[in-house]
Amino acid sequence: MTPYRLRNASVGYDGHAVLRDVRIDIRPGERVGLIGRSGAGKSTLINFAYNAYPDDSALIPQALGLVDSLSALHNVYMGRLDKHSTVYNLLNLVRPCRRALGEIRALLEPLGLAEQLHRRAGELSGGQRQRVAVGRGLYRGARLLLADEPVSALDTCQARAVLDQLCDRYDTALIALHDIELAREYTQRLIGLFNGRVLFDRRTEAITATDLTDLYQR
Amino acid sequence: MSLLASPAARVSLAFVLVAVLCVPFADLGVTTLDPWTTLGQMASGLLTPSLTTVAAPVEAVAMTVAFALWGVVIAAAAGFALASVFHVVWVRGVCAFLRSIHELFWALIFLQIFGLHPLTGLLAISIPYAGIFAKVYSEILEETDAAASRWSPPGSSAMSVFLFARLPDAWPHIRQYTAYRTECALRSSAVLGFIGIPTLGYYLHSAFMQGLYSDAGGLLLLFFALIGLLRWWLKAYLLPVYLAGGLLLLFDGLPMATAGANFWRFITSDIVPAPLREGQFANFPAWLAELASQSIWPGVVNTLLLTQIALVGCGLLAMLLFPMVSRYLSGTLTRGGGHLLLVIFRSIPEYILAFIFLHAFGPSMLPAALALALHNGAIIAYLIGRHSNELVLRADRGRGLNPYAFELTPRLYGQFLAFLFYRWEIIFRETAIVGILGVQTLGFFVDNAMQALKFDQAFALILVTGFLNLGIDAVSRVIRRSLRLSRASDCGPVAAYRPNDGDEHKRSGSNMAVQHTAGANT
Numbered sequence: 001m002t003p004y005r006l007r008n009a010s011v012g013y014d015g016h017a018v019l020r021d022v023r024i025d026i027r028p029g030e031r032v033g034l035i036g037r038s039g040a041g042k043s044t045l046i047n048f049a050y051n052a053y054p055d056d057s058a059l060i061p062q063a064l065g066l067v068d069s070l071s072a073l074h075n076v077y078m079g080r081l082d083k084h085s086t087v088y089n090l091l092n093l094v095r096p097c098r099r100a101l102g103e104i105r106a107l108l109e110p111l112g113l114a115e116q117l118h119r120r121a122g123e124l125s126g127g128q129r130q131r132v133a134v135g136r137g138l139y140r141g142a143r144l145l146l147a148d149e150p151v152s153a154l155d156t157c158q159a160r161a162v163l164d165q166l167c168d169r170y171d172t173a174l175i176a177l178h179d180i181e182l183a184r185e186y187t188q189r190l191i192g193l194f195n196g197r198v199l200f201d202r203r204t205e206a207i208t209a210t211d212l213t214d215l216y217q218r
Numbered sequence: 219m220s221l222l223a224s225p226a227a228r229v230s231l232a233f234v235l236v237a238v239l240c241v242p243f244a245d246l247g248v249t250t251l252d253p254w255t256t257l258g259q260m261a262s263g264l265l266t267p268s269l270t271t272v273a274a275p276v277e278a279v280a281m282t283v284a285f286a287l288w289g290v291v292i293a294a295a296a297g298f299a300l301a302s303v304f305h306v307v308w309v310r311g312v313c314a315f316l317r318s319i320h321e322l323f324w325a326l327i328f329l330q331i332f333g334l335h336p337l338t339g340l341l342a343i344s345i346p347y348a349g350i351f352a353k354v355y356s357e358i359l360e361e362t363d364a365a366a367s368r369w370s371p372p373g374s375s376a377m378s379v380f381l382f383a384r385l386p387d388a389w390p391h392i393r394q395y396t397a398y399r400t401e402c403a404l405r406s407s408a409v410l411g412f413i414g415i416p417t418l419g420y421y422l423h424s425a426f427m428q429g430l431y432s433d434a435g436g437l438l439l440l441f442f443a444l445i446g447l448l449r450w451w452l453k454a455y456l457l458p459v460y461l462a463g464g465l466l467l468l469f470d471g472l473p474m475a476t477a478g479a480n481f482w483r484f485i486t487s488d489i490v491p492a493p494l495r496e497g498q499f500a501n502f503p504a505w506l507a508e509l510a511s512q513s514i515w516p517g518v519v520n521t522l523l524l525t526q527i528a529l530v531g532c533g534l535l536a537m538l539l540f541p542m543v544s545r546y547l548s549g550t551l552t553r554g555g556g557h558l559l560l561v562i563f564r565s566i567p568e569y570i571l572a573f574i575f576l577h578a579f580g581p582s583m584l585p586a587a588l589a590l591a592l593h594n595g596a597i598i599a600y601l602i603g604r605h606s607n608e609l610v611l612r613a614d615r616g617r618g619l620n621p622y623a624f625e626l627t628p629r630l631y632g633q634f635l636a637f638l639f640y641r642w643e644i645i646f647r648e649t650a651i652v653g654i655l656g657v658q659t660l661g662f663f664v665d666n667a668m669q670a671l672k673f674d675q676a677f678a679l680i681l682v683t684g685f686l687n688l689g690i691d692a693v694s695r696v697i698r699r700s701l702r703l704s705r706a707s708d709c710g711p712v713a714a715y716r717p718n719d720g721d722e723h724k725r726s727g728s729n730m731a732v733q734h735t736a737g738a739n740t
Contacts, residue, residue: 054372065365069386078366078382081374089378140371 003027004056004144004172006049019044019196026144026174031167033187033204034176036215040193042176046148049174058140058170062148064133068122072113072132075121076104079140108135110165112158126153134162138169145170149178156182180212194218226635226701230533237530240523245658246587249580256578263431267439275421275437277467279444282417284464285336285410286403289343291461294396296344297351304356316349318687320651321406322569322661323680325413326668330488331480336468339415343406347399354395362387401448405567408441412569412654418444419570426577438566445565489677509675513663514682521659521686524583525646528590532645533638535595536602537627543603546611546621556603563596572652581656589652590645598637602630636703639694646690650683 003025019041026032026049034042043062050059058079066075074093077100081089092100108117111131116124121132130153137147145166151159159179163186166173177183183190183204190207192199192215200211250256269275303309325342332338367383411419418441425434493501541547542556563571568589575585606626653661660683667676697703 059369061365061369063365065363065369067366067383067386068363069389070382074382074386078370080371081378081382082371084378086375086377086381089375090381093381 004049004053006045006052008048019048021197022048024191024198024201026172028143028172030189031171031173031175031187033183033190034174034193035178035180035183035190036193036199038178041196042193043148044196045193046146046174046176049144050146053144056143057146058137058142058144060133060137060145060147060150062152062176064129066121066129066132069120071118071120072108072116072124072128072135073101073104073118075132076107076135076139079136079138104135104139107138108132111135111162127158130154131158131162134166138165141169143170143172145173145175147173147175149176151182152178160185226631229697229701230635233526233533234530237526240526244520244523244527244587245582246584247580247582248584249582250578253578253580259429259431260434260574260578263433264435264438266432267436268432269436269440270433275440278416278418278421278437279440280463280467281415282404282407282411282444283460284467285339285343285415285417286400286407287457287460288464288468289340289347289407290396290400290403292340292344293347293351294399296348297355300348300352301355301359304352309352313349313352314688314691315684317346317353318349318647318684318691319346319680320647320683321346322409322413322651322654323664323683325410325415326654326664326676327484327680329413330668330673331484334414339407339410339417340468342410343403347403351396351399355392358388358391358395359384397452400452401445404445404448405565409567409569412573422570423573426573442562442565446561484673488673491674491678492672495674509678513667513675513679516658517653517660517663517679518682518686520583520657521646521650521653521683524587524590524657524659525642525649525690527583528587528594528645528649529638529642531587531591532594532598532641533634535591536598536634536638539595539599540603540606540630541622543600544606544626546606546609546626557600560596560600560603563592564600566593568593568648569652569655572657573655576655576657583657586649586652586655586657586659590648594641594645598634598641601637602634605633606630632701632703635701636698639698639703642694643687643691647683647687650687 006022006024006026008019008022022045024032024045034045036042046059046061050057067078070078073096077092077096084092091097096104105114105117108114108131111134113128113131113135116128116132121129124132130150134147134150137145137150147166150166151162154162156179159182163182166175167186173187175183175187177186184207187204189202190204191201192207192211194215199215200207202211300309300313304313321342324345325338328338328341362384366387367379370379370383407415407417408419408422411417411421412423414420418437422434422437422441425431425437487495491502491505493499493505539556539560543553543560545553548556566574571593572586572589575588579585606629609626609629611621611625650660653659653663654665656662660679664676664679664683667673667679
């Protein structure tokens with residue numbers, strides 16, 4: 001299978017960091033971690049990857065993009081709006097069918113959201129909302145996971161549970177993480193971004209303390 | 219830096235100056251011999267209400283409700299459909315035009331086509347309301363968080379994305395705004411009675427004309443009750459019952475005569491300028507010149523004079539009255555009285571208020587100016603007062619005039635101007651319409667032309683009114699933008715006129731619907 005190629009001379013979104021000279025390949029079966037200071041361009045790169053491979057990707061954006069007045073269940077269901085007809089979607093909006101309900105409950109239970117299934121997203125706490133967005137990413141079921149700080153609002157224990165779920169379902173991924181420990185634990189390769197440029201791009205075990213000092217204290 | 223150096227103060231002073239210069243040219247005299255006796259009789263009528271002459275007050279109320287609800291339902295459906303194509307420039311233009319013409323003008327037009335058929339009342343309400351709904355719905359949908367729909371799976375049907383990612387968060391605002399509009403529609407429906415549609419206004423008009431002030435008082439109280447108790451009787455689950463009942467009531471035995479032929483004749487012949495209709499194109503300039511000098515010019519001048527005077531009067535009243543409902547400036551008792559006063563003046567449509575004052579003071583611009591300033595001033599005072607109650611002031615704010623001048627007014631002034639400029643266009647539209655009561659604004663000339671069966675002239679005058687209205691709207695937008703009084707952020711978390719007070723909107727923290735409420739009242 002061909003790798004996902006991310007190539008561009010320079011990418012920038014209004015108000016977001018600009019990337020320069022991007023050359024990143026993500027090979028199938030490889031989970032890549034994305035680290036760097038805030039403003040380094042992590043979100044820009046994730047969005048760039050999504051725009052390059054929208055059909056192959058399951059996106060968990062940093063802003064979550066939840067619909068506050070819909071239930072957690074409906075928000076997760078939205079991950080597969082494209083798989084069904086409008087009429088079927090509409091029926092599920094009014095009353096979720098048993099199959100969707102079963103599938104989504106099975107997804108949300110291990111994330112600790114069994115109780116929150118029917119609560120409106122707007123009523124949930126920050127950590128719960130983030131897990132709903134993760135649930136939507138899991139339900140999407142694409143080939144490539146693009147996750148932008150998917151566990152930033154969770155404690156380490158919950159974060160591990162969530163990352164376990166994500167890695168269980170997706171063996172190919174680009175995940176931005178600010179927690180270096182977790183990044184080392186869950187990825188095979190790490191990309192260090194500084195000021196819109198790739199500072200290093202190496203196998204995780206080959207990343208040294210100097211690399212990290214370089215990245216964060218430069 | 220002097221206070222007068224601030225742009226807001228300069229704009230305000232300029233408007234006051236213009237209004238003062240308008241006064242000598244406006245006819246503001248009292249022409250009745252003893253206005254105070256008449257006013258006293260009316261007041262005592264309000265205190266001794268009866269409903270003896272109204273054969274069927276229940277039917278009058280039911281008719282008012284039926285026209286309002288069906289008008290809103292039709293308009294909301296059409297507006298919702300239009301909102302989905304509102305990005306198309308000409309759709310925007312058409313909607314702006316539809317809402318720039320007042321319900322009563324639409325009613326006068328349809329009266330010529332359908333006669334006193336229910337369609338006249340229904341279309342008169344639903345056409346301008348559809349234009350308003352289209353604009354507001356599309357703004358509400360636009361302002362919902364776009365993130366959810368942007369990140370929907372590629373290839374999802376547009377309808378699915380709309381239903382899941384857009385509509386749910388917009389829905390509470392749409393519902394709230396539609397409920398608020400229903401209240402406006404009840405007022406519009408009542409006012410339609412003044413041109414013969416059998417709603418409350420019809421009976422009110424005849425009671426006043428016969429000097430039966432107790433009956434007029436009874437009808438007014440009935441109207442207050444209808445609006446004041448709205449949130450208790452207008453429930454979503456009762457809506458089908460009201461609509462079904464309304465349908466039976468509206469179309470019970472009223473024949474549809476020759477509407478189709480009438481309609482065709484009206485739009486292809488009646489409203490075409492006479493020289494063009496008769497093929498004498500050379501006479502068109504003369505026709506236009508005569509219309510311009512006899513009707514358009516005096517109508518436009520008087521309408522603008524009255525609008526500016528009423529606008530400034532409205533602003534002054536609002537700044538004077540808001541302390542009555544502000545917790546920082548008034549005690550509980552004063553606030554109770556203040557609320558009652560403001561509720562009364564903002565519940566009665568300007569048109570009915572103008573009619574009442576006209577009855578007392580005789581035909582001049584004075585009653586109309588009073589009515590417009592009182593009604594709109596009461597609305598703004600209420601909104602600003604509510605907003606002031608949500609401010610948190612320091613404990614050492616002082617007493618009396620000091621907090622008014624130093625703490626509240628400076629903080630509220632931007633918001634006040636925003637509301638006032640939103641209402642400018644509304645005041646203009648109403649000013650034109652009170653002409654039908656005999657004040658020589660554009661409505662007066664429209665009504666005269668209609669009665670003389672010169673529909674071409676009437677239609678031309680209505681067009682002029684519509685375009686002037688669009689012009690005022692544009693100027694108001696420019697001023698609001700240059701003073702940075704723009705949109706929701708400046709209109710604060712005040713809840714205006716909300717039938718379902720205190721529902722989820724306070725929590726969701728949005729004030730879009732509030733801003734629309736302040737802006738698009740009729």
